[in-house]
Amino acid sequence: MLFRPTLRRKTSKLTAAAAAAALAIAPMPPVLAQKEKGPPVIRDTEAEQLLRDYTRPILRTAGLEKQNIQVAIINESAFNAFVADGHRIFVNYGAIMQSETPNQLIGVLAHETGHLAGGHLAKMREQMARAQTQMIIAMLLGAGAMVAGAASGNSNSGLANAGAAAVAGPQEMIRRSLISYVRQQEENADRAGVKFLTATGQSPRGMYETFKRFTNESLFAARGADPYLQSHPMPAERVAALEGLARSSPYWDKKDDPGLQLRHDMVRAKISAFMEPQDTVYRRYPMSNDSLPARYAHAITTYLHGDLRSALAQIDGLIQLQPNNPYFQELRGQALLEGGKPAEAIAPLRKAVQLSNNAPLIDMLLGQALVATNNKAYTEEAITILRAAVARETEAPLGYTQLAMAYGRKGDYAEADLASAQAAFLRGDNKTARELASRAKTRFAVGTPGWVKADDIVAAKPMPGQNSN
Numbered sequence: 001m002l003f004r005p006t007l008r009r010k011t012s013k014l015t016a017a018a019a020a021a022a023l024a025i026a027p028m029p030p031v032l033a034q035k036e037k038g039p040p041v042i043r044d045t046e047a048e049q050l051l052r053d054y055t056r057p058i059l060r061t062a063g064l065e066k067q068n069i070q071v072a073i074i075n076e077s078a079f080n081a082f083v084a085d086g087h088r089i090f091v092n093y094g095a096i097m098q099s100e101t102p103n104q105l106i107g108v109l110a111h112e113t114g115h116l117a118g119g120h121l122a123k124m125r126e127q128m129a130r131a132q133t134q135m136i137i138a139m140l141l142g143a144g145a146m147v148a149g150a151a152s153g154n155s156n157s158g159l160a161n162a163g164a165a166a167v168a169g170p171q172e173m174i175r176r177s178l179i180s181y182v183r184q185q186e187e188n189a190d191r192a193g194v195k196f197l198t199a200t201g202q203s204p205r206g207m208y209e210t211f212k213r214f215t216n217e218s219l220f221a222a223r224g225a226d227p228y229l230q231s232h233p234m235p236a237e238r239v240a241a242l243e244g245l246a247r248s249s250p251y252w253d254k255k256d257d258p259g260l261q262l263r264h265d266m267v268r269a270k271i272s273a274f275m276e277p278q279d280t281v282y283r284r285y286p287m288s289n290d291s292l293p294a295r296y297a298h299a300i301t302t303y304l305h306g307d308l309r310s311a312l313a314q315i316d317g318l319i320q321l322q323p324n325n326p327y328f329q330e331l332r333g334q335a336l337l338e339g340g341k342p343a344e345a346i347a348p349l350r351k352a353v354q355l356s357n358n359a360p361l362i363d364m365l366l367g368q369a370l371v372a373t374n375n376k377a378y379t380e381e382a383i384t385i386l387r388a389a390v391a392r393e394t395e396a397p398l399g400y401t402q403l404a405m406a407y408g409r410k411g412d413y414a415e416a417d418l419a420s421a422q423a424a425f426l427r428g429d430n431k432t433a434r435e436l437a438s439r440a441k442t443r444f445a446v447g448t449p450g451w452v453k454a455d456d457i458v459a460a461k462p463m464p465g466q467n468s469n
């Protein structure tokens with residue numbers, strides 16, 4: 001639902017940063033270390049549900065079931081997947097687009113789960129810290145030698161040059177030892193990934209295919225151009241080892257379930273339609289292609305480009321084929337809502353909520369439609385729906401933004417300010433969040449739950465990497 005044309009922006013800056021980092025270490029790319037304005041994360045119930053279904057069995061077999069590990073989709077077209085902390089797997093939408101089968105993406109997720117299960121991130125940080133200390137010592141030793149060289153009265157003396165060499169030498173050694181450490185972690189993650197796939201009765205072929213593709217590409221592409229290749233060194237030996245391991249799996253030839261393949265294709269069609277330029281969408285899905293995914297992409301791109309009438313006709317065609325598909329109903333509601341017809345959006349969104357078993361992001365869209373009607377009769381219902389949604393989906397600012405509007409309409413300015421503050425906080429705009437929360441505090445009685453929540457925001461320290469859509 002939160003796929004928006006406004007999200008369609010190039011963030012090549014991030015890719016450049018990734019390439020610039022001399023040592024982009026596997027589990028921690030510099031992408032999230034940057035303070036990014038705007039939403040780097042894409043939210044969509046259908047895509048998130050698919051990724052959850054891909055990861056759940058793997059996490060279970062890896063013993064990580066209880067850790068509440070989330071998969072988030074990053075607004076980046078390059079191929080990348082990584083773990084950035086102990087409880088999140090990030091996947092670029094580009095990795096979904098470039099995975100032709102569920103099994104290819106599941107293989108990458110299994111590999112990333114291998115990093116998680118092995119605690120590689122924490123180990124890597126330790127290793128980095130150790131390397132940093134070694135580096136500092138080496139530099140101090142080198143500087144000492146240079147000072148000695150200068151003191152001898154001849155700055156061109158061999159001693160001064162030896163000083164420079166003493167700086168460069170250990171750095172190179174440390175860099176190499178880090179790289180070999182990263183490779184070892186990659187091999188461990190490959191092995192763990194194959195083990196997880198075998199334990200869940202899935203083929204490791206997709207994982208092998210994806211990594212093989214990167215080896216092939218690295219022969220042609222400038223090294224390091226791709227962030228995944230940057231963080232995942234793919235020497236031929238590694239891919240050969242993976243191939244041996246993968247081919248020995250009893251599930252090597254097992255094909256993806258056709259139903260799962262269709263869901264995968266639908267999500268790729270949706271991502272293409274929302275994120276890619278229209279001519280790219282039609283190149284991938286020509287008008288002559290009347291498969292379900294192609295029709296999905298056509299309907300979305302038609303609505304995004306302003307032809308609501310034609311889009312609705314196409315969406316109705318989809319609904320006729322699959323009346324119980326919550327995402328077709330959601331799309332109908334979203335198209336109507338964004339097309340300025342919120343009252344008409346309510347019925348399909350109610351259906352989408354029901355069919356999706358109360359997916360909170362769809363709840364938020366329904367709340368938004370109820371608020372957008374300007375009909376006071378809907379205010380209380382909107383508040384009830386939105387409150388339940390923000391309780392279950394704690395990272396999407398949209399719920400709070402709509403809640404603030406509903407409270408405002410009711411004349412409850414204390415709750416309205418608090419909800420606006422929460423929305424700003426989730427957007428990472430801590431200054432606005434504090435200002436609004438301070439104002440909310442003056443409107444609540446001291447010590448009431450609303451006052452306490454507002455006080456928490458006023459006192460909150462900015463959370464690193466905190467941003468969501």
Ligand SMILES: [Zn+2]
Nearest residue numbers: 026186189232
């Ligand atoms: Zn890896």
